[in-house]
Amino acid sequence: MPVPGAMAVGSGPDAGRNQTHGGPDARHGTAGTNGKATVSSASQVAERDVPFQLRGNSFTMMVLKVFAPTSPNFFTQLNVKVRQAPNFFHNAPVVLDFDDLPESIVFDLGAFVAQVQALNLLPVGFQGGPQAVREAAMNVGLTPMPSGRAAKLEEVVKAPDPRQPDQQAPVAAPQVLIEVVHRPTVVVTEPVRSGMRVYAEKTDLIVTSSVSPGAELLADGNIHVYGALRGRALAGFSGDTNARIFCHSLEAEVLSVAGNYRISEDIGSDFYKKAVQVFLRDGVLSMDLLKTG
Amino acid sequence: MGEAPLSKIIVMTSGKGGVGKTTSSAAFATGLALRGFKTVVIDFDVGLRNLDLVMGCERRVVFDFINVINGEAKLNQALIKDKRIENLYILPTSQTRDKDALTREGVEKVLNELSKEFDYILCDSPAGIERGALMSLYFADHAIIVTNPEVSSVRDSDRILGVLNSRSRRAEQGLEPVTQQLLLTRYDPERVEKGEMLKVDDVLEILAIPLLGVIPESQAVLRASNVGMPVILDEVSNAGLAYSDAVGRFLGEDIEHRFVTPQKKGLFSRLLRRSA
Numbered sequence: 059m060p061v062p063g064a065m066a067v068g069s070g071p072d073a074g075r076n077q078t079h080g081g082p083d084a085r086h087g088t089a090g091t092n093g094k095a096t097v098s099s100a101s102q103v104a105e106r107d108v109p110f111q112l113r114g115n116s117f118t119m120m121v122l123k124v125f126a127p128t129s130p131n132f133f134t135q136l137n138v139k140v141r142q143a144p145n146f147f148h149n150a151p152v153v154l155d156f157d158d159l160p161e162s163i164v165f166d167l168g169a170f171v172a173q174v175q176a177l178n179l180l181p182v183g184f185q186g187g188p189q190a191v192r193e194a195a196m197n198v199g200l201t202p203m204p205s206g207r208a209a210k211l212e213e214v215v216k217a218p219d220p221r222q223p224d225q226q227a228p229v230a231a232p233q234v235l236i237e238v239v240h241r242p243t244v245v246v247t248e249p250v251r252s253g254m255r256v257y258a259e260k261t262d263l264i265v266t267s268s269v270s271p272g273a274e275l276l277a278d279g280n281i282h283v284y285g286a287l288r289g290r291a292l293a294g295f296s297g298d299t300n301a302r303i304f305c306h307s308l309e310a311e312v313l314s315v316a317g318n319y320r321i322s323e324d325i326g327s328d329f330y331k332k333a334v335q336v337f338l339r340d341g342v343l344s345m346d347l348l349k350t351g
Numbered sequence: 352m353g354e355a356p357l358s359k360i361i362v363m364t365s366g367k368g369g370v371g372k373t374t375s376s377a378a379f380a381t382g383l384a385l386r387g388f389k390t391v392v393i394d395f396d397v398g399l400r401n402l403d404l405v406m407g408c409e410r411r412v413v414f415d416f417i418n419v420i421n422g423e424a425k426l427n428q429a430l431i432k433d434k435r436i437e438n439l440y441i442l443p444t445s446q447t448r449d450k451d452a453l454t455r456e457g458v459e460k461v462l463n464e465l466s467k468e469f470d471y472i473l474c475d476s477p478a479g480i481e482r483g484a485l486m487s488l489y490f491a492d493h494a495i496i497v498t499n500p501e502v503s504s505v506r507d508s509d510r511i512l513g514v515l516n517s518r519s520r521r522a523e524q525g526l527e528p529v530t531q532q533l534l535l536t537r538y539d540p541e542r543v544e545k546g547e548m549l550k551v552d553d554v555l556e557i558l559a560i561p562l563l564g565v566i567p568e569s570q571a572v573l574r575a576s577n578v579g580m581p582v583i584l585d586e587v588s589n590a591g592l593a594y595s596d597a598v599g600r601f602l603g604e605d606i607e608h609r610f611v612t613p614q615k616k617g618l619f620s621r622l623l624r625r626s627a
Contacts, residue, residue: 249559251513252506253480270509270557 119182122174123155127165133173140177152179153203154195156187167194243279250275250289257295271311280304286331292319293336303336304348318343360462360472362491363534364515366507368478370499371536374572375594376475377405377581379495382598384439385583388470391430391440393461395487396477398449406433406441407579417445420457426464435584440469450483458486480514489520493530495563495601499537500549505557508533512558532563534597539568540613551611564597566590567610 126132140147152174174181183201184192196202244258246265252272256263262279273289275281278296280303287305294301294316301315308329311322315338325345333348363376373396380392393416394402403409408431414424419442426442433439442461445452465472476487488494494515498508512531516522519529535554542548551565571588575581583598585591589610596606 248516249512251516252509254513254517268559270513271506272510273513 117151120150120152121155121185122152122179122181123158125158127159127163127170133177136174137177140179148178150179151182154181154184154200156184156191156195159187159191161188163188163191167191168198171198171200244277249285252289260296277301290314291336299338299341301337304334306333307331308334308336308345313343315343359470359492360466360474360490361493361495362474362476362488363495363497364476364484364488364511365478365497365504366480366484366509366511366514367499367504370497370504371534371566371572372478372497373401373405373475374576374582375495375497375534375536375566376402376473378583378591378594379598379601380471380473381433381436381439381581381583382595383471383473384433384436386598386602387438389438389440389468390471390473391442391465391469392473392475393442393465393487394444394475395453395483396475397444397452397483398446399477400444400446402441402475403431403443404579405576406581408433408441408443409579412443415443415445416461417448417452419461420452420454426461435580450477450481450486453482453486455486455489459490462490480510484511485514485518488515488529489518491515491519491529492521493532493601495532495534496558496560497534497536498554498558500535500539500543500551500554502549505549505554508558512560531560532601533558533560534563534566536566537568538565538611540611544613551608562608563600564593565608565611566593566597 122136154171154174171181181200183203184195185203186192187195192202241259241261243262243264244256246256246263247267249267250256250265250269250273252270254270255274256265256276258277258279258281260278262282263275263277264282264284265275266284268285269275269283269287269289269291271288275283275287275289275291276295277293278298278301279293280301281291281293283291283303283305285305286307286309287303288309288311290312291303291305291310292312292314293303294314297316299316303313303315308325309322309331310325313320313325313336315336318338318341320343329345329347334345335348336343336345338344361379363372363379365372373394376392380390383390392402392406394400395416396402397417403412411431414429416429418424419426419429429442431441431443433441442465462472474487474491477483488511496508496512498504515529515531521527521529533555535551538551539548543550551562555562567589569582569588569590571585571590572582575585575588575591582588583591583594593610596609599606
């Protein structure tokens with residue numbers, strides 16, 4: 059039975075440390091007015107017998123995909139990359155992806171890891187790779203991570219031990235493969251005037267006004283024009299065939315996705331001045347009306 | 352703002368040639384002076400000067416803008432005081448040299464000196480998007496985009512707007528942007544009705560800047576430049592009246608746009624053969 063008087067003992071800083079039950083009530087020492095979330099000093103003592111807590115958590119980490127670990131330029135080039143955003147990379151945990159290495163590769167993994175560490179990156183694990191590489195990585199103390207895409211939490215959690223129903227089963231940290239540098243979308247809110255050119259490098263481009271004839275929009279990603287598109291729009295500029303172009307009113311001079319283009323004359327009257335999306339279907343530039351409203 | 356408080360630099364520009372920049376510069380500068388503001392209008396069309404002709408002072412040009420830039424003359428030796436209007440001055444440009452004679456430091460120096468004694472400085476831009484036009488718009492606080500209601504002019508005006516947004520001093524230094532207003536000139540409501548000319552709304556839809564004024568096509572403009580008198584001084588002409596309205600709107604007055612719809616020519620006016 060909870061002993062309200064005992065709460066005074068627990069209202070110091072110590073009371074807050076026990077978080078399995080009680081929460082703020084335990085800390086502030088309110089006697090359980092609604093009958094829950096108060097902890098008696100007796101049960102608090104019992105909890106402290108288990109000196110740890112197991113719970114699941116997920117962490118996003120950078121993956122360093124290794125193509126040619128013996129290349130003499132490897133670390134010079136990696137250093138250049140790291141120096142582009144020093145704060146971002148400093149002490150960043152990183153998983154080494156060896157999936158692309160050929161079976162026959164031979165290299166000093168210990169020295170390789172040491173060089174990664176010298177750039178203030180912290181290798182914590184590895185993925186894939188030929189057998190010999192994996193063994194070497196284990197020996198060096200790197201954690202084997204599940205290969206490929208992010209593992210779903212449900213797949214990895216083992217059935218809980220029936221003897222300890224409250225205990226959460228240990229969960230391997232699911233990882234997410236992320237691009238080392240994420241560039242924010244380029245957003246333009248003023249009309250894009252004739253002769254102006256906007257290039258959204260490695261990202262999408264959004265224009266919330268109109269685009270004049272003689273203006274040029276270029277994006278490695280998608281292009282969205284929430285207005286009239288009267289100039290040129292070239293999406294997937296660096297070759298991404300999945301890129302699309304969206305606009306409220308199609309009056310473009312030239313449309314292109316990953317180099318596949320169409321000029322104004324060849325845009326049918328079905329699509330002229332309509333809300334349209336433009337994309338590649340089987341390698342051919344295609345258009346669909348956007349359903350609005 | 353750090354400069355002399357009241358001094359405002361206005362550029363009259365268009366991109367396209369022959370749309371009415373010089374006519375409008377002359378009329379606008381005169382209009383501001385008539386309202387009591389000490390105004391100077393500068394010709395930036397080096398080598399193809401016209402402002403002095405339209406202002407009627409071509410026989411009084413001794414020193415010019417380029418002389419001042421090159422240190423060959425003082426500013427007050429080059430400035431010409433208008434004979435008709437108090438407060439109005441003209442800084443003509445050279446006819447023998449060309450736009451390469453303009454330098455940014457030189458232009459800046461002249462504008463700074465003019466800022467000290469003038470309320471408004473109007474820069475009459477040449478056509479194009481090269482050196483002369485760029486020099487005339489670089490220091491501007493306000494831009495009046497002179498446009499004819501036809502496709503080429505609208506396209507070029509759009510281009511010059513892009514240039515203003517990226518290559519003016521205010522754009523380069525991230526200051527408050529140059530204010531932009533549209534002056535639609537040589538507007539003929541009857542041709543618009545016939546579908547031969549763009550409507551005001553069509554032009555506004557493409558250029559998307561506020562409308563300062565619509566100046567109707569008028570024979571008075573040619574007559575005025577023939578006699579070297581800014582058309583705003585022709586109180587009978589519709590164009591003159593429209594310029595006067597535009598000046599008022601620039602100064603913040605709320606004036607309805609007139610001469611935008613075809614005028615019904617009644618029997619009486621046809622008898623009198625009223626000229627536009």
